[in-house]
Amino acid sequence: MASIVERPKKTGVTYQVKWRQDGAWQTENFGNPDSAGQFKGLVEAHGNQWPHGWIRGKGFVEPDEHPDDAPFLAWAHRYVDRLTGVEARTKSDYKRDIDKHFAGLLHTGPDGVERRYGGLVHSLRDGSFNPATVCTVTEDDVQDWVRVQEEGIRDPHNPKEWLVRKASPKSIANRHGLLFCIFQAAVDAPQPLRVTNPCAKSKLPRTDDQTEEEMCFLEHDEYARISAELRAFDPKAADLCDFLVGTGLRWGEITALQARDVNKRRKTLSIQRAWRRQEDNTFAVGPPKTRKARRVLALSDSQMDLLRHHLLGCQPEGFIFRGRDGAAWRHSNFYNRKWKRALDEAIKKGLTKRPRLHDLRHTHVSWLIAANIPLPAIQVRLGHESITTTVDRYGHLVRALDGEITAAVEAAMPPAPRAGLHAVKAG
Incomplete structure (x- = not known):
């Protein structure tokens, strides 16, 4: 905290504002207590630092122009x-x-x-x-x-x-x-x-104040309602969403998947490309979002069965998930023609959430965390460049291990003495 010290002089009283900054005393002098009080408030408001733009002995002075300054x-x-x-x-x-x-x-x-x-x-x-x-x-x-x-x-x-x-x-x-x-x-x-x-x-x-508001996590039965509505009028659209929620892929990744990305023997899927928006606002297939977004995902038997159905008659460079004309789906078209229609029907029948397509990726993570899958493994599966991203977005969901954590703490702590009992020395 800053203080004001009165220092009598032959010409009158000087009011000195005094404070410590980085271990050293700093002072500024004023001719009246009001000015000293105002400056003291500025110093404290700046964390006991010289107010920005203040020159000692001169006050606030606009910085000199730099010869190479630019707009x-x-x-x-x-x-x-x-x-x-x-x-x-x-x-x-x-x-x-x-x-x-x-x-x-x-x-x-x-x-x-x-x-x-x-x-x-x-x-x-x-x-x-x-x-x-x-x-x-x-x-x-x-x-x-x-x-x-x-x-x-x-x-x-x-x-x-x-x-x-x-x-x-x-x-x-x-x-x-x-x-x-x-x-x-x-x-x-x-x-x-x-x-x-x-x-x-x-x-x-x-930013963490809005984490839960921005994300929508679906329970298994909630997603099943939407999937059932999708399957009622377009089974291929339902397959795409089932694969989204089952892999956690980004929309730009799943719609860029090609037949050659599937390894049937190993039951894996290689993520090598994604749709990227170009400078002229069109889309083109390019490398994934980050270096670690290039990854290989292990697939379940049911996911492999789903892919085999879509791979029939598909050329190596052909898109696995595609519209009626054989072209890859665009997000806006799929959302308006398929997802929104199914979502509206599910809401009419009791669904209380309105998830986005990207929330299927968040839902995938919440299901993995509920199954006690460690966050580093989830980071690799999602293709996050840093574990920090995974922890920041989904760390608040890690509650399944609470019992194991409290049990470990209990085991590590020495037993507390019982009330009313006292240690007795052996004679």
């Missing part, structure tokens, strides 16, 4: 253009996020004045702001951007409409991650434009 948006696009090992579609998505979420929204109100909302800007001491540049953006500017992403901005002339819609914690974390990388490139440049990354200390909304 933030131009630098951000330059950063994306120079990325290597990144697909064109991914670069296009990055640039879309930069233009949409960092540049903000231009909106013309009823007064005919065009204003910008929600973008990353550099706030000045007088309450106004300037367009963001690589060098002028501060930690407070980034935190203000995070707050707007979290709270959104309503149209002042039509409160029922949003100018900037609220973003989920996960979306904010993803966008902030891109922002961090853009500024870090300025820090790591051969001739650095910045000394620190203004995103380094940002406080982001907690």
